Amino acid sequence: MKYVTEYREPTAAAEYAAAIARATKNPWTLMEICGGQTHSIVKYGIDELLPKQITLVHGPGCPVCVTPLELIDKAIAIASRPEVIFCSFGDMLRVPGSEKDLFQVKASGGDVRILYSPLDAVEIAKQNPEKEVVFFAVGFETTAPAHAMSVFRAKQEGVQNFSILVSHVLVPPAMEAILSSPDARVQGFLAAGHVCAIMGFEEYYPIAAKYHVPIIVTGFEPLDILQGILMCITQLEDGRAEVENQYTRSVRREGNRTAQQLVRRVFKVVPRKWRGVGEIPASGLGLAAEFSDYDAETKFGLTGYTAEESPECISGLVLQGLKKPAECPAFGSSCTPERPLGAPMVSGEGACSAYYRYRRYEQQRAEKVKA
């Protein structure tokens, strides 16, 4: 398939792996930001192609994983109301709240629907004027323009029975939080290509300079990731800390200005709590005053929600790159995709789920041989 197959080409992959091995003289720890990259790395076994000196740690860029527990509980509370049609992207339905997940709300009669675009939710609202239609607006900068557009259009068309439950987070503040932690071990970043397709990469220059880390805007296919790693290692070995763009076929320096303008108009920057990490100042989006009528939290009067995370789950450490999924005592035993303790085990892009699906070779081998 054009633009995919050529980025999964085995000879080129082997050549990049060899080039990385030649370039690497010292031990380095790199973090890929996006869950989609984590998934590719684990699925294709890209880390197996790298020299021992390179450690890849997995970043916080899985929107499902960082959505706080109390927000899932709020979603469940809204979805359980008889007058509500609750719409969401598919992966959010399996994320456990304090007591249940959205699939269970659906099984007990709630009208919960999987959509591909928030604009479809506005259409549903128009077709069902007697219902309240709520979209679960989760994600990073990548999904923000579509969410902004849905609210913008609803207001433009006077659709009043539509609202969004916002859980939007931003990448650069999370990178700063990771770098300024006393346990910080990340020496270079593979930035999330799709986030940069929207936002561009100008906002990374101050971070690269302040913390002296190379930041490589990287794509998602095996060759993208290998090339991103090579660019990052080359900078580190040269003692440079620059912003570079590997994903030139999708990302321009300034990003998508039209999308950015819409996001700035509909949303404002707010502090956000990240699941497993805690509150990070100015790290998320909330609806701007002009659009506050479309805020589901206000509309349904949901305040004072607090929720306790499972003490067993170390997802916060995993999301900050401080631990690998397999280092968690619950991994694969009390925490599995069927009975997840934390969100990284739920989402296809979560680091724990990626490790569980593709990486239990030795563990499974031992179990199966024993059985």
Next chain:
Amino acid sequence: MTALKEFALHCPISISDYPNVTLAHGGGGKLMHQLIEKMIVPAFDSPIAQQRHDGAVLSVSGAKLAFTTDSYVVRPLFFPGGDIGTLAINGTVNDLAMCGARPLYLSCGFILEEGLPMETLWRVVQSMKNSAAVAGVQLVTGDTKVVDKGKGDGIFINTAGIGVIEHSLTIAPASVRPGDAVLLSGDIGRHGIAIMAVRENLEFESVIESDCAPVASTVQKLLAAGLEVHCLRDLTRGGLGTTLIEIAESSRLHITMDETRIAIREDVNGACEVLGFDPLYLANEGRFVVFVPQEQATAALNILADATDGEFAAQIGTVDDEVPGMVTLKSRIGTSRIVDMLSGEQLPRIC
């Protein structure tokens, strides 16, 4: 009352796990297997059900028969490449074929929703008639029930089928041997994407048609050629990945797949890239895997190649006894990973 209470106390799917049935219990993944293994098979406790195959193989007065049943609840009722009627015939015919049987007779139970346009029912009945003619089976008994409006989804169909087994092979996971070749009868994923495209109004450059088709005649040719067929399994809900995991687990053997040998049409692959789906878990309705000794692989592939879409038939893997019950995939870039069963249905990703 006592009986009810006892049942509640002993329900094998603990109430704290799942107080209600969820859609994932029918998704062809881990939860469905758990339901079958923990609740249904033990309750019906029969050595024949323990065969864990697409149908039951029965000996009746000297004749060997295959017996199977399946229910069809597809939405939408009509989709590119087929409809609920073609599925209801081909699905059951194919389950019989996977037992190595020649399909003979089918039953048909309709559950119709009040208000269903008669024209719709007529179209479905006509396509059942045509599919039965193509597959060479007769519909010989049936039942019709109508439920209140809102209590069904237009049409639900159950078909059961009987076929005759005219060879002495035991076609089952237990017959798979180390050294077997794993053959796949065509490209994968078309049914899953075809249904989703219609259901969710997704538009692709070209219409993706379901692969829905009967495979019994191809299976009969494999058997007539005297090939030592060890196992057959059609790929349905859980896709190629789930099917091979089931066989690896039942046979206590290890299957290695080669990603580059699995045919996936470009438009199907494109849809998967957009939605974040793995084609290994997409539904199929006209594809099956064949396990034969490696030295017979070429002969078997020649027969598979003559069938519809047979140009995509290929040897996709091999069997060994290195890690019992496991399936591994050699990726396009030369690395290896395990293939695991999904919990339930695949969910489209966020971004």
